[in-house]
Amino acid sequence: MDISVVSLFPEMFAAVSDYGVTGRAVQNGLLKIQCCNPRDYTTDRHQTVDDRPYGGGPGMVMKTAPLEQAIQAAKASVAPGATVIYLSPQGRPLDQEGLVELAQRPSLVLLAGRYEGVDERLIEAEVDEEWSIGDYVLSGGELAAMVMIDGLSRLLPGVLGHHLSAEQDSFAEGLLDCPHYTRPEHYRGRAVPDVLLSGNHEVIRRWRLKQSLGRTWLRRRDLLQKVELSDEQNTLLAEFIREHND
Numbered sequence: 001m002d003i004s005v006v007s008l009f010p011e012m013f014a015a016v017s018d019y020g021v022t023g024r025a026v027q028n029g030l031l032k033i034q035c036c037n038p039r040d041y042t043t044d045r046h047q048t049v050d051d052r053p054y055g056g057g058p059g060m061v062m063k064t065a066p067l068e069q070a071i072q073a074a075k076a077s078v079a080p081g082a083t084v085i086y087l088s089p090q091g092r093p094l095d096q097e098g099l100v101e102l103a104q105r106p107s108l109v110l111l112a113g114r115y116e117g118v119d120e121r122l123i124e125a126e127v128d129e130e131w132s133i134g135d136y137v138l139s140g141g142e143l144a145a146m147v148m149i150d151g152l153s154r155l156l157p158g159v160l161g162h163h164l165s166a167e168q169d170s171f172a173e174g175l176l177d178c179p180h181y182t183r184p185e186h187y188r189g190r191a192v193p194d195v196l197l198s199g200n201h202e203v204i205r206r207w208r209l210k211q212s213l214g215r216t217w218l219r220r221r222d223l224l225q226k227v228e229l230s231d232e233q234n235t236l237l238a239e240f241i242r243e244h245n246d
């Protein structure tokens with residue numbers, strides 16, 4: 001996937017382009033991340049990228065001209081038909097379902113705002129979709145853009161070694177993850193659940209599914225309302241609840 005980000009701090013994106021799963025995806029050519037900096041499109045001596053808000057009030061707004069030119073450059077640097085996305089607290093809440101949708105797009109331009117944000121008329125003229133990674137305000141849209149890049153890159157074919165991981169991902173099923181264990185077998189007086197040492201893959205699959213269902217029921221019942229449970233899942237959840245109440 002071809003992604004171009006518009007940001008005053010392009011160096012921040014090394015966090016996704018140079019490390020881990022996303023860094024490997026970039027190296028393998030599965031993910032392309034380019035940056036366009038509005039500051040490169042300023043013409044004044046001070047390279048001004050912010051401007052005062054009409055109507056007064058605290059803070060500044062990103063200056064429209066440099067930003068508009070950076071967006072044009074970003075659109076030109078990715079495959080045609082790119083979706084222009086603005087990260088802001090006013091956007092559509094991002095969840096796994098949204099990431100699956102975004103991972104289907106051919107290319108993206110991500111607009112990371114700073115200061116108090118961007119002129120509304122630029123959003124109307126240039127932005128296709130506004131997205132939010134959560135109900136809180138950050139000092140800039142860069143971290144939100146990187147969260148989106150990281151989340152959708154895991155869904156790109158070939159990025160995760162074990163392709164099943166993405167489908168099996170419990171969040172892909174709308175559930176919380178099951179507990180994980182590794183060596184040593186006994187750690188600070190706590191043992192690994194016997195089922196995981198049994199080598200019986202079907203029993204292990206059911207145990208993990210039951211744990212995912214149970215944890216979702218205990219910690220995020222709201223998520224449980226949103227998923228259609230299979231007969232097996234309903235049976236396992238009922239079992240978990242019964243054992244929990246014993």
Ligand SMILES: NC(=O)c1ccc(NCc2cccc(O)c2)nc1
Pocket residue numbers: 087088089113114115116117118131132133134135136137138139140141144
């Ligand atoms: N929840 C988010 O996705 C998110 C995104 C950006 C951001 N900061 C930059 C910004 C951008 C626009 C308006 C604004 O008020 C702040 N903070 C949080």
